Amino acid sequence: MSVPSDRLKKDHTRHIKERVIEAVLLLAACVSVFTTTAIVYILVKESWVFFQHVPLTDFLFDTQWTPLFDDAHYGIMVLLSGTITSSAVALLVAIPLGTVIAIYLSEFAPFSVREIAKPFLELLGGIPTIIYGYFALLFLTPLLQKIFPSLPGFNLLSAGIVMGIMIIPYVASLSEDAMRAVPMALREGSYAMGATRLQTSLRVVVPSAVSGIAAAYILGVSRAVGETMILAVAAGMQPNLTFNPTEPGATVTSFIVQVALGDLPHGSIGYQTIFAAGLTLMLLTLAFNLVGYYMRKKYREVY
Amino acid sequence: MNQQELQSLRALIASHKRWDFLFGVLGVLALMLGVMTFVALFADMTINGIGRINIDFLTSFPSRRAANAGILSAWVGSVLVMLVTACAAVPLGVAAGVYLEEYAPKNWFTDIIEINVTNLAGVPSIIYGLLALGLFVYTFGLGQSILTAGLTLALLILPVVIVATREAIRAIPQIIREGAYACGATTWQVVSDHIVPYSSAGILTGVIIGMARAIGETAPIITVGALTFIAFLPPAPFTGDPSAGLFDWLFAPFTVMPIQMFNWTSRPERAFLDNAAAAGFILVLMTLTMNGLAIWLRYRLRKNIKW
Numbered sequence: 221m222s223v224p225s226d227r228l229k230k231d232h233t234r235h236i237k238e239r240v241i242e243a244v245l246l247l248a249a250c251v252s253v254f255t256t257t258a259i260v261y262i263l264v265k266e267s268w269v270f271f272q273h274v275p276l277t278d279f280l281f282d283t284q285w286t287p288l289f290d291d292a293h294y295g296i297m298v299l300l301s302g303t304i305t306s307s308a309v310a311l312l313v314a315i316p317l318g319t320v321i322a323i324y325l326s327e328f329a330p331f332s333v334r335e336i337a338k339p340f341l342e343l344l345g346g347i348p349t350i351i352y353g354y355f356a357l358l359f360l361t362p363l364l365q366k367i368f369p370s371l372p373g374f375n376l377l378s379a380g381i382v383m384g385i386m387i388i389p390y391v392a393s394l395s396e397d398a399m400r401a402v403p404m405a406l407r408e409g410s411y412a413m414g415a416t417r418l419q420t421s422l423r424v425v426v427p428s429a430v431s432g433i434a435a436a437y438i439l440g441v442s443r444a445v446g447e448t449m450i451l452a453v454a455a456g457m458q459p460n461l462t463f464n465p466t467e468p469g470a471t472v473t474s475f476i477v478q479v480a481l482g483d484l485p486h487g488s489i490g491y492q493t494i495f496a497a498g499l500t501l502m503l504l505t506l507a508f509n510l511v512g513y514y515m516r517k518k519y520r521e522v523y
Numbered sequence: 524m525n526q527q528e529l530q531s532l533r534a535l536i537a538s539h540k541r542w543d544f545l546f547g548v549l550g551v552l553a554l555m556l557g558v559m560t561f562v563a564l565f566a567d568m569t570i571n572g573i574g575r576i577n578i579d580f581l582t583s584f585p586s587r588r589a590a591n592a593g594i595l596s597a598w599v600g601s602v603l604v605m606l607v608t609a610c611a612a613v614p615l616g617v618a619a620g621v622y623l624e625e626y627a628p629k630n631w632f633t634d635i636i637e638i639n640v641t642n643l644a645g646v647p648s649i650i651y652g653l654l655a656l657g658l659f660v661y662t663f664g665l666g667q668s669i670l671t672a673g674l675t676l677a678l679l680i681l682p683v684v685i686v687a688t689r690e691a692i693r694a695i696p697q698i699i700r701e702g703a704y705a706c707g708a709t710t711w712q713v714v715s716d717h718i719v720p721y722s723s724a725g726i727l728t729g730v731i732i733g734m735a736r737a738i739g740e741t742a743p744i745i746t747v748g749a750l751t752f753i754a755f756l757p758p759a760p761f762t763g764d765p766s767a768g769l770f771d772w773l774f775a776p777f778t779v780m781p782i783q784m785f786n787w788t789s790r791p792e793r794a795f796l797d798n799a800a801a802a803g804f805i806l807v808l809m810t811l812t813m814n815g816l817a818i819w820l821r822y823r824l825r826k827n828i829k830w
Contacts (some may be wrong), residue, residue, distance in 0.1 A: 226757070234709060241711045248618030249627070252639040252685070255678050259650060262657035305676055317553045337554055338819045346556055346732070346814040347564070348739025350781040351803050354788050355564045358571075358796060385560050386676040416539045418546045419700025439645070446647025448742035451782075453788055473649050473742065482650070482745045486661055494746075509645055 256390065263502055266495030279496070285459035285470070287493045288479075294493070296500055298459045301471035306451055307444035309465050313384025314440050318391030319433070326399040327421040338393070345389030345456055353453030356382035360464040374456030374468040383450050390405075391440045398432020399425050431519040438512030442505045448458070449471035472501045532711050568807065580801060584754040585783065589794030594802050596753040597783035599740060600669070603757060603772060604779055607673020608737050612680050613730055617719070619681075620688025620726075625714055644682035651679045652746025660747060667748035669757060670773040680733035687729020691722035724824050728817045730815030734814035739806060741781040751786040753778040780806050 271279070274294045282295030323342075327336050362379040365371045371378075403424050410420040410422045426433065456468030457478045470478070476494045583593025619640075627633040655675035665671045695718060703713045719726075757775035758767035779801060787799035 238711055240707050242622075245622035245626060248615050249622040249636050251615055251678075252643055252681065253636060255643060255654070256639050258658055259646070259654045262654055266657060279705055295617045307728075311548055317556065317697055319544075320553045321557070324547070324553065328547050328550055337692045339822075340561075341557065343811060343814050343817060344561055346739075346810055348741070348781055348810060349787075350739065350741045350785055351564065351568075354784070354799060354803055355567065357788065359563060366568055367672055385557070388557060416543045416545045417538065429785070442647075446649065447537050448647070449785065452742075453785065473647065476649055476653070477742060480656075480748065481751070495653060495657070498650055502650055504558050505548075505647060506644065508713065509642065 221296060255333040258500070261269035263408060263495055263499040266492050267499045270489070270492035274496075283461055285456045285461075285475075288490055290310040292391050293488075295461075296497070297474075298461045299470055299472045299475050299497065300500070301461050301463055301472070302451070302455070302459075302471040305463050305469065306376045306383060306455060306471060307441065309377060309380025310387055310444040310447075311437075311440060313381055314387040314444075315437055317384075318388045318436070318440070319395060319488075321388065321392040321435075322395035322399060322436075323421050323426070326396045326415055327425060333341040340394055341389040345386070345393075347386075349386065349449040350453070351445060352382050352386050353379075353450040356450055356454035368412050368466065371466055372456075372468055374454065375466055376451075376469050377465040378453050380465055382454070383444055385445050385459040386450070387440045387443050388441055390437050393435045394436035394439060395429070398429040398436065401432065402428045403442075418501070427443050431516045434519065435512045438515065439456050442512075445504055445508070446473065446501065450478055472497050472504075533688050543748055546550070552594060554644065566666050568800045568804045570800075571797050572802075572804040575797050576803035576804065578817065581740075585752055585778075586754075589792060589798055592787075592795075592798055594805070595781065596756060597778050597802065598805075599756055600749075600753070600777040601779040603669050604672045604676065604744075604777065605734060605738055607670060608676040608680065608774070609730070609734060611677035612733065615677070615735065616684025616724060616730075616733075617679050617688050620685045620692065621714055624689050624692040625718060640682050640685050642825055643678075644686070648679055648740055649742040651675055652743030654678070655743065655747045667750075667773060667776060668774045669777045671747050672744050672749060672777065672779070675747055676737040676740060679740065679743060680737050683733035683736065684726075684729050688722065688726050691725025691729070692718055695721050724820060727823070728820045731813050731817040731820070733811045736815070736818070738779075739781055739810050740814070741785055744779055745785070746784060749778050751778060751782055752778055780809075790815065802817045 254443055279294050279296050281297070282293050283297060284293035284295050285298035286293045321337075325337055329337065355373075359374060360382055361371070364375075364378055365373075405421045406424050406428060407420055410424045415423070451471045452474040455471070455474065457470045458476050459475070460467055460469040462469055465514065476497055479490060479494045569802075580593045581598065582595055583591060584595050585597075586592040619636075623633070623636065623640075627636070652675065655671055659665045659671040659674055660667060665674075699717055699721070700713055703717055708716070754774060757772035757777060759772065760767060760769045784799050784802040784806060787795045787802065790796070
């Protein structure tokens with residue numbers, strides 16, 4: 221039988237073209253793998269050189285951080301103390317408020333309130349962090365100074381509070397998603413027993429959604445630890461080994477910004493220091509993400 | 524049941540209802556705190572900055588004298604960097620999303636790609652800055668240029684674009700694919716004629732949200748080495764003497780809006796802080812417009828499309 225028209229003839233190029241397109245798309249998908257590999261490679265490569273000069277024990281246990289002085293000390297604890305203090309303040313703000321907002325939106329709020337509040341939270345989460353930094357330095361710090369006159373112009377407290385406000389949308393919206401995934405039948409069972417909304421929320425919905433809520437908290441922690449500009453603007457950038465939020469301090473992230481603002485020659489020890497700091501930050505967020513992953517797995521309720 | 528028990532029961536119910544009410548109030552107050560922060564932030568910036576916003580502010584270079592300083596080089600830099608970011612992130616992100624939804628076999632390699640996309644969304648932005656410094660600036664030799672900054676931000680928002688693409692594609696019912704395959708279409712024909720066009724509004728939403736995030740990012744661009752004081756514009760193609768090439772602007776030094784604002788914020792003089800407020804006002808307006816547009820698009824989408 222002959223082919224009735226050219227149009228229906230088997231097109232041999234068709235198969236090859238399909239394979240080429242698939243390969244190109246696969247390559248695009250692999251960019252994420254390349255990015256991760258490149259991040260790890262760059263951080264480890266530069267940190268490797270750094271640790272040839274600085275023993276690991278000094279890095280972990282020294283109590284001074286003066287990498288750009290003649291008498292250089294490289295005690296990462298100094299920067300970590302700033303990161304931990306500011307993150308703790310941020311979480312003290314974000315976790316209670318975020319959880320209350322999530323419970324309210326998921327269990328209490330009428331439909332219309334939720335329809336307005338969700339996009340609003342999203343807008344709040346989309347504001348650039350440099351704007352929050354400006355707000356912390358020039359609005360919140362003067363406000364706090366009226367209450368605590370001894371508060372210095374740069375401090376970890378106001379940076380931490382504003383950072384907490386910045387994180388609220390993430391915590392609230394992820395926790396709310398987790399709570400709304402709890403099946404209606406559980407709530408109905410609770411209401412049928414005569415429980416109020418609050419009792420149902422706190423004793424039925426929250427425990428059922430605990431894995432998702434914990435994951436939301438962990439995400440909040442890793443946002444706080446990685447936040448840069450609010451701290452660079454409002455917390456000052458002097459390294460300071462302290463866990464007192466009313467003092468100024470540098471964090472792992474704000475140190476990187478401080479060095480990058482200056483003009484360090486490529487390959488100098490100062491240049492490698494920011495990669496060592498970056499590696500520390502990366503390991504820290506990786507640890508939190510892993511904890512979040514296992515929490516989600518361990519406490520997961522399957523419906 | 525005697526009268527006393529009944530009364531204590533009623534008291535119990537009343538107290539539980541009171542707690543319910545109190546929690547409702549607490550929830551509204553917590554939300555109001557967010558609203559108030561937003562209002563305070565916006566009002567503070569408007570009051571301090573509005574006096575500085577005029578045509579001269581938009582068309583002047585930064586200056587040592589606060590009253591003469593403007594954001595010309597900053598907003599031009601932001602626009603050009605965003606252009607590079609969009610050109611890199613949109614094709615890559617959409618292609619990756621399409622691959623993962625329509626092509627990817629279920630195997631360990633696909634799992635690795637998916638885990639990577641999820642993890643990259645959680646990597647702090649400053650880490651991307653370090654990556655770009657080590658890779659783009661020194662290994663690839665692209666220098667501290669618009670191209671480097673644009674590519675850095677593209678990597679940063681790639682997960683956002685990929686996730687949005689995948690969600691938009693997942694919303695398309697299987698019937699559409701089956702119909703096209705039944706007519707003898709190849710996978711690529713299904714993707715290019717049906718999947719991508721039908722998911723384009725959802726993808727656009729994700730792209731806008733990603734771009735809104737990129738335009739406000741400061742830390743990675745500082746790390747790459749953007750300068751804080753730029754009193755010239757990147758060379759426009761075919762102008763100047765000797766005439767600039769078509770792509771010379773990609774390799775020019777630059778500054779962007781958030782960095783200009785950071786620079787002014789870190790100065791002690793009040794006049795510069797007002798400049799920072801004015802730049803911040805414009806920056807907030809830009810991100811709010813973009814995010815608002817994305818939210819509106821998504822709302823329209825949810826209302827209109829019924830498969």
